[in-house]
Amino acid sequence: MSEFIVYSVPGSPYGRAVLATLEEKGARYRLAPVAPGTNRSEPHISRHPFGRVPVIEHDGFMLYESQAILRYLDRVLPSPALTPADPRAAGRMDQTMNICDWYLFQGVGNVIGFHRIIAPRLMGLAPDETAIAGAMPKAHAVFNELARLLGNKTYLAAETLTLADLLVAPQLDFLAETPEWAPLAKAA
């Protein structure tokens, strides 16, 4: 199997989901770093018309959108399977991946993570405490629901690792670097 190239800003949670999936598959890959702040200009904007990361390249085939990338990797690298065969577990996996994109990232990760980590470290800006406080009710709702879905299991959607865990875990790890993590994790 030929090499996968992952274009990503190092540390990006979505980029890390792709890298973690490649690791689980034991694939041959390399990270092509995209410098923060250059993702909306050439050459990256030609890889991703919305200027986001990650993007993968595989034998000249370019693909963006993390869920699409993770599912592509699970199809071209079938072992170990990271999508459950059981339809209900697969449905739970898909649901959890959409929770990640629509509720965990949008309005939680991209607000708290941006104002606590990206803005101060990369842009020299003070955290916007009002924006962070405003994101907390949604953050609590998301953490409560992820805790409910996890229940007593080790993994979110099935008894074994799935793409849902690989998508969600880097987002949680990102938030774990912020002071908001403790109250969120405690309540959930």
Ligand SMILES: N[C@@H](CCC(=O)N[C@@H](CS)C(=O)NCC(=O)O)C(=O)O
């Ligand atoms: N829906 C996209 C979201 C990707 C995304 O928002 N990535 C963030 C980094 S984790 C990004 O590119 N941020 C840079 C920016 O918005 O300028 C996916 O699933 O790949």
